[in-house]
Amino acid sequence: MLNLNDFIENSIKNIKNEIGNDKAIIALSGGIDSSVCSVLVKNAIGENLTAIFVDHGFLREGEADEVINLFKNRLNFKYIDASEEFLKGLKGVIDPEKKRKIIGKIFIDVFEREAEKIHSKFLVQGTIAPDWIESEGKIKSHHNLSLPGGMVLKVVEPIRELYKDEVRNIGRELSLPDNLVNRQPFPGPGLAVRIIGEITKEKLDIISKADYIVSEEVEKIGLNEDLWQYFAVLTDSKVTGVKGDQRDFGYLVVIRMVTSLDAMTAEVPDLPWNLIKAISKKITSEISEVTHVSLSISDKPPSTIEFA
Numbered sequence: 001m002l003n004l005n006d007f008i009e010n011s012i013k014n015i016k017n018e019i020g021n022d023k024a025i026i027a028l029s030g031g032i033d034s035s036v037c038s039v040l041v042k043n044a045i046g047e048n049l050t051a052i053f054v055d056h057g058f059l060r061e062g063e064a065d066e067v068i069n070l071f072k073n074r075l076n077f078k079y080i081d082a083s084e085e086f087l088k089g090l091k092g093v094i095d096p097e098k099k100r101k102i103i104g105k106i107f108i109d110v111f112e113r114e115a116e117k118i119h120s121k122f123l124v125q126g127t128i129a130p131d132w133i134e135s136e137g138k139i140k141s142h143h144n145l146s147l148p149g150g151m152v153l154k155v156v157e158p159i160r161e162l163y164k165d166e167v168r169n170i171g172r173e174l175s176l177p178d179n180l181v182n183r184q185p186f187p188g189p190g191l192a193v194r195i196i197g198e199i200t201k202e203k204l205d206i207i208s209k210a211d212y213i214v215s216e217e218v219e220k221i222g223l224n225e226d227l228w229q230y231f232a233v234l235t236d237s238k239v240t241g242v243k244g245d246q247r248d249f250g251y252l253v254v255i256r257m258v259t260s261l262d263a264m265t266a267e268v269p270d271l272p273w274n275l276i277k278a279i280s281k282k283i284t285s286e287i288s289e290v291t292h293v294s295l296s297i298s299d300k301p302p303s304t305i306e307f308a
């Protein structure tokens, strides 16, 4: 078993050796991997690490503030609100793979723009073991990364030998808060992969409210501890409903909850019916644009966990 203190001590020593008195940057998302890396590297090189938090506008309700409040006094921290740029770049785009590519490209552009201001030699990345094992070792441990704008950075990966549960334990040891350490996996492109069809401000508002309701109700009864992920998806289907004595025409939202060990496969577990009904009622009563809620009952395979 991994000795946490030994790992932290050795890691700080190695990072000091590798980076020395140079500057380093990291893209901090507020997820466990990049947060643990940021704190480890900060402990090794102090203010020479700049953590750049690019807000693409697809975060969960309150998430940007949580990340800002947690790190603004703890790290040399830079918050970049790029939400308008992302929305503009995604205007009219429907194909899910195209959306991911555009999000990835804008993310790198924004990050590189900020990184250029810092004259850093090193880029810290929160790669963990499954990331490179799944890509069949294609990512080498010591490599340079060339960014599209021409910047070349040496990559430092302090947790590349660790698995998720080990990273969580290191996070606890580094006094990161429980809600960050235990939080469910959240995809890099965020809520954008939970909107089918074009991404608009209106749809983002709907999905973040629905997502908040799902999380709140699941966590209220402690079911989150048994689930891998639990969230809402906004489909691009509009369906008829009824409000008072008027017919209505609004969105169909899907609730998705799965158990999994590693996200390679996933199962829909038996779920408490009261919970599902409470979520459905809350979504339709609090989000006027939604007329219908359904529950996803498909395992992976054949479905994927996310809808897009």
Ligand code: XMP
Pocket: 100, 185, 186, 187, 188, 189, 193, 229, 263, 300, 303, 304, 305, 306, 307
């Ligand atoms: P799928 O939908 O492929 O998802 O069954 C498997 C796991 O990966 C997460 N996921 C992503 N994570 N960037 C990420 O960082 C992505 O583009 C992405 N797509 C899916 C998903 O939430 C699930 O845990």
